[in-house]
Amino acid sequence: MYCEDHAYCSLAKVGQPAPDFTMRTTADMENLNTTASLSDYQGKWLVLFFYPLDFTFVCPTEITALSERYDEFTQLNADVLGVSTDSVYSHRAWIKTPRDQHGIAGLRYPLASDITKEVSANYGVLVEDEGVALRGLFIIDPDGVLQYMVVHNMNVGRSVDETLRVLEALQSGGLCPANWRPGQKTMEE
DSSP, rough: BOOOTTTOOOSOTSSOOOOEEEESSSSSTTOOOEEEEEGGTTSSSEEEEOOOSSSOOHHHHHHHHHTTHHHHHHHTTTTEEEEEESOOHHHHHHHSSSGTTOOTTTTTSOOOETOOOOOHHHHTOEEETTTEEEEEEEETTTTTTTEEEEEETTTSSSOHHHHHHHHHHHHHHHHHOTTTTSOOBBBBO
């Protein structure tokens, strides 16, 4: 969605309830009839990330890096959901493709299909004329409030280390200075 001045608009605002969604996912790889909604993650943290397309070059590096460290997210009471505007059928084919063939076999969390592009638009990452999403990462707290968002262009992958650092900083409840790391003290008010 565009604003009148042609800048991207977004319903997603830090500190506000995250935009609701319901999308089909690969949670059931055989039937592909499982959906994920924001309410499914109530009581947990959610790392919701958007990527441009299946079967591309940078995307599998991010997706598999998050998968390889999935246990660290679950230990922090967080789940991960990847989203693109591809179909669940494309997602399934990519998940079944071996990694040495640019696939993401062994993925430990589901991918969701935003085939209608509504969710990408609501989160402000849709590139309308291309029908794909920018790389957007959103951390939503257990109450459904958006606590963190970062959006950047398609050619640079995101850092799992930074995502985990920010998640732990948000969970600390304290004031975290620049370069804060888990285990360090937070600042006094």
